[in-house]
Amino acid sequence: MRGTILASAAALLASTSMAFAASVSDGKVKIGILNDQSGVYADFGGKGSVEAAKMAVEDFGGKVLDSAIEIVDADHQNKPDIASNIARQWFDTNQVDAIMELTTSSVALAVQAIAKEKKKIDIVTGAATTELTGKQCSPYGFHWAYDTHALAVGTGGALVKQGGKKWFFLTADYAFGYSLEGQTSEFVKANGGEVVGAVRHPLSNADYSSFLLQAQSSGANVVGLANAGADTQNAIKQAAEFGITQSGQRLAALLFTLAEVNGLGLEAAQGLTLTEGFYWDRDDESRKFGERYMKRTGKMPNMIQAGTYSAVLQYLKAIQKAGTDETEAVAKQLHSMPVEDVFAGKGTVGPNGRMIKDMYLLEVKKPSESKKPWDYFKVLATIPGKEAYIDPAKSGCDLVK
Structure with missing residues (x-):
């Protein structure tokens, strides 16, 4: 009888793990950081935002729903056509689930339109135009760090x-x-x-x-x-x-x-x-985050880099809560969940996708x-x-x- 119970428990555990794995498309959550890495905004976000995204993955635990998390990145050179080509390739062939950062408003608007068409999540931290959550808003688009x-x-x-x-x-x-x-x-x-x-x-x-x-x-x-x-x-x-x-x-x-x-x-x-939207020396929590970031990059983070950390972390929390990385379910959680972290403090997300914080x-x-x-x-x-x-x-x- 004891052997039967143990076998049943093992089978239940295995089936639960398989169910969680099956709820993540392609067995992996892949997040793309698309920004300017060589031009006028390279210090503004650049590779520093990529590093902030990796910090968020590590702080989350490296996995979500028992599936690996991968960060990929690319330089859009502040050109909407280049950014659009990268975004389409990422969504169509590279199994990227969400694109984030998106410095330069013209780039962000172009990529958000593609993400809306493909029913994929985008979270903008590097661009500023209010059009992202105004007339060109998307049910899958979110604006995180600041705006004009x-x-x-x-x-x-x-x-x-x-x-x-x-x-x-x-x-x-x-x-x-x-x-x-x-x-x-x-x-x-x-x-x-x-x-x-x-x-x-x-x-x-x-x-x-x-x-x-x-x-x-x-x-x-x-x-x-x-x-x-x-x-x-x-x-x-x-x-x-x-x-x-x-x-x-x-x-x-x-x-x-x-x-x-x-x-x-x-x-x-x-x-x-x-x-x-962020200053590393404002309080004890921001100082600890800044010092960790400094050890990795040799610089202190600005609001775009700290905002990218927050966006990645909240996206992973939304997948965890939804029990899947399916876009509609994750977008629903992103709209409804409070945002509580070193960047946002205590933020909320409006129905237009605008994250509201001090x-x-x-x-x-x-x-x-x-x-x-x-x-x-x-x-x-x-x-x-x-x-x-x-x-x-x-x-x-x-x-x-």
């Missing part, structure tokens, strides 16, 4: 309150730049300010002299940099050469992260106001104020998630009822 509305509320709002009423924009000439300029302009005007001019520059631009001369002669007291990565760094360096800030104009780096401050240096970046208004320290490596920011304010992000009901997403 949060940046406009944070940095734009702070400078308007400090008297920055006249704005001139230097804007990256693609979807992200238009969105950031547009939403910051609306916020400036709603608070009694005005936009006196704007100029658009190509992505990965080298020479800002003509643009800065226009900004200098515009009569604006704030020059809004609606760009990111190396473009922002170059614009700030050249603005110093033209004496922009010395003449009384203020620079507003509307998307500027820890990575760009490190690349620029405190001497050039000091005094800049910016908005991020953001932080930061100021870059003077060199004399920095006491240790990567000690770059003063936290000026916490911006509640409900203020930072558009109400899903007003987002324009047709999934919101």
Whole structure:
């Protein structure tokens, strides 16, 4: 009788394991990190986001539903056509279950459209346009780390309150730049300010002299940099050469992260106001995460890299809770589960796929104020998630009822 019971138990265990294995397509969960690894946004996310994704897999335990987890990555070179080709190959032939990071808004919009067509999950951490959870939302698409509305509320709002009423924009000439300029302009005007001019520059631009001369002669007291990565760094360096800030104009780096401050240096970046969704030195938990990341990469994480960690971890939690990696079931869990980790704190996901969490208004320290490596920011304010992000009901997403 004892032998029969043991045999039955063994058979039950085996059948349960087989059921769990069968609930994961291809016997493996494969996550693709698709971003810029060689261009203007290489430090912004790049290989650092890949490493953050691997950290999330390790912290989850390396397996989900008794199946292996694999991270793959590729460089989309900030080109939507290249990104689209990679995404199709990953989904159609390489058994990739979800694509994440997706720096560059034009790339993210293109890949999200493919993921929607293929009924696959995408979670964007590197791109900023609110269109991802607005008119171009997807039932399988999620926007995780930040967006242009949060940046406009944070940095734009702070400078308007400090008297920055006249704005001139230097804007990256693609979807992200238009969105950031547009939403910051609306916020400036709603608070009694005005936009006196704007100029658009190509992505990965080298020479800002003509643009800065226009900004200098515009009569604006704030020059809004609606760009990111190396473009922002170059614009700030050249603005110093033209004496922009010395003449009384203020620079507003509307998307500027820890990575760009490190690349620029405190001497050039000091005094800049910016908005991020994560700062490694904010509390004990973020410091522990930052130090772990630092040991692996030699750098501290910004919000894109910490956000990618969070996105991968939450995706794996959703598979675990759903009991399958089937897209509809996982998407349902991603929409309903709270997001609790070192990046999100306590976040929620709206019906349009927007993850809502607090953001932080930061100021870059003077060199004399920095006491240790990567000690770059003063936290000026916490911006509640409900203020930072558009109400899903007003987002324009047709999934919101």
